[in-house]
Amino acid sequence: MTALPPTRSRKAQIDGTATALFHARGFAATSMRELATAVGLEAGSLYSHVRSKEEILHRVCFGLAEEFFTAFDAATAATQQPVAQQLRQAIEAHVGVLTRDVAASSVFLHEWRHLSEPARTEFVALRDRYEAGFRALIQQGTAAGELRCPDPVFAALTLLASLNWLPTWYRPDGRLSPEDIAHRLAEQLLSGLAN
Amino acid sequence: MTALPPTRSRKAQIDGTATALFHARGFAATSMRELATAVGLEAGSLYSHVRSKEEILHRVCFGLAEEFFTAFDAATAATQQPVAQQLRQAIEAHVGVLTRDVAASSVFLHEWRHLSEPARTEFVALRDRYEAGFRALIQQGTAAGELRCPDPVFAALTLLASLNWLPTWYRPDGRLSPEDIAHRLAEQLLSGLAN
DNA sequence: TTTTTTTGCTAACGAGCGTTAGCAAGTATA
DNA sequence: TATACTTGCTAACGCTCGTTAGCAAAAAAA
Numbered sequence: 001m002t003a004l005p006p007t008r009s010r011k012a013q014i015d016g017t018a019t020a021l022f023h024a025r026g027f028a029a030t031s032m033r034e035l036a037t038a039v040g041l042e043a044g045s046l047y048s049h050v051r052s053k054e055e056i057l058h059r060v061c062f063g064l065a066e067e068f069f070t071a072f073d074a075a076t077a078a079t080q081q082p083v084a085q086q087l088r089q090a091i092e093a094h095v096g097v098l099t100r101d102v103a104a105s106s107v108f109l110h111e112w113r114h115l116s117e118p119a120r121t122e123f124v125a126l127r128d129r130y131e132a133g134f135r136a137l138i139q140q141g142t143a144a145g146e147l148r149c150p151d152p153v154f155a156a157l158t159l160l161a162s163l164n165w166l167p168t169w170y171r172p173d174g175r176l177s178p179e180d181i182a183h184r185l186a187e188q189l190l191s192g193l194a195n
Numbered sequence: 196m197t198a199l200p201p202t203r204s205r206k207a208q209i210d211g212t213a214t215a216l217f218h219a220r221g222f223a224a225t226s227m228r229e230l231a232t233a234v235g236l237e238a239g240s241l242y243s244h245v246r247s248k249e250e251i252l253h254r255v256c257f258g259l260a261e262e263f264f265t266a267f268d269a270a271t272a273a274t275q276q277p278v279a280q281q282l283r284q285a286i287e288a289h290v291g292v293l294t295r296d297v298a299a300s301s302v303f304l305h306e307w308r309h310l311s312e313p314a315r316t317e318f319v320a321l322r323d324r325y326e327a328g329f330r331a332l333i334q335q336g337t338a339a340g341e342l343r344c345p346d347p348v349f350a351a352l353t354l355l356a357s358l359n360w361l362p363t364w365y366r367p368d369g370r371l372s373p374e375d376i377a378h379r380l381a382e383q384l385l386s387g388l389a390n
Numbered sequence: 391t392t393t394t395t396t397t398g399c400t401a402a403c404g405a406g407c408g409t410t411a412g413c414a415a416g417t418a419t420a
Numbered sequence: 421t422a423t424a425c426t427t428g429c430t431a432a433c434g435c436t437c438g439t440t441a442g443c444a445a446a447a448a449a450a
Contacts, residue, residue, distance in 0.1 A: 028223035045398045157364055158357045158383055165356025188353055240428045
């Protein structure tokens with residue numbers, strides 16, 4: 001039926017296109033008919049590949065959660081390293097995931113609230129656990145005297161905030177590579193602006 | 196008709212409730228019927244006070260834009276001060292607006308994309324102009340040797356990112372006052388985490 | 391070959407959407 | 421008092437939504 005077999009499965013293509021649309025317009029403002037058109041199908045045909053609109057959102061959100069965890073664990077596996085170094089690597093890992101797929105990251109960060117229960121609660125728990133990882137690093141670093149901060153909870157929030165704004169301005173064809181960005185972010189967050 | 200006359204006008208009440216709903220569920224996922232119920236009216240009755248759903252969003256977004264500009268201008272009016280000090284005040288002013296109305300801030304930050312043209316383009320221009328204000332301060336500060344940063348554009352983005360994440364975690368009844376938060380944020384962003 | 395699975399179509403379902411028309415009662419103005 | 425404005429109601433408009441049923445053709449499996 002298809003002229004050339006798609007390199008990605010239809011399902012993956014639908015997920016990818018949906019991610020882009022959710023990113024651009026938001027989950028609630030994206031219709032299945034829009035998605036179908038963007039993918040070259042009729043609306044009803046989507047349901048041969050996908051159970052529901054929310055299932056797509058679920059897959060994107062939880063898929064990215066897994067990516068973040070994997071990246072974080074790899075970055076902090078070498079526990080004999082100085083904690084500040086581990087933190088720097090965790091930052092770079094986080095930025096790596098964000099830049100690899102900006103649309104998916106953005107959906108992960110903003111559209112998860114359209115998940116219905118119990119998925120929504122599960123997701124929030126995952127996200128909290130991830131944040132706790134950063135918080136723990138900052139705490140350890142402070143205890144070890146490598147970092148200085150009056151309030152690790154606060155510091156973790158601020159740090160992730162800076163990183164998570166990235167999908168709103170990052171462009172893959174921009175002048176800075178993902179590695180540059182990661183490096184500068186880590187540098188600036190750890191050193192501050194003051195002279 | 197009403198037992199006790201509302202202290203705010205109905206229109207203001209509708210705007211406020213809509214802001215809370217847009218914040219909680221998002222603009223697209225909030226229905227006029229939901230809003231009507233929350234405000235104690237029937238759906239059709241809203242239109243005695245409000246021209247359209249989007250008009251509410253427009254008022255919230257542009258209203259907050261004005262608040263941000265006013266606060267920034269006041270914070271940086273004393274141009275004879277050191278630029279780093281002006282920047283600190285601008286940060287505190289920004290946090291002040293954010294914490295004064297978290298829901299409205301959140302709508303300002305996230306829901307503006309549901310504005311239709313030409314309002315949307317106007318809004319983006321306003322927002323860019325606001326960011327440019329921070330960028331200029333950082334640039335001046337760097338030129339004057341008060342600040343140190345390799346890339347003011349980048350620094351401005353990061354700085355506003357940290358601040359703008361606040362509405363996602365700030366609770367008015369939390370353990371830190373808005374002033375504490377503003378002060379700590381400014382401190383941390385200017386000084387960094389490293390020791 | 392026959393059978394099964396996959397993929398896609400058309401048509402339609404019930405529901406909810408933003409919004410409007412027409413009307414009534416209350417309130418303010420004259 | 422008469423007049424106008426404000427506020428709210430009910431009912432409904434046209435439309436879009438997510439989703440399903442039923443069917444056909446292609447692809448894969450037997």
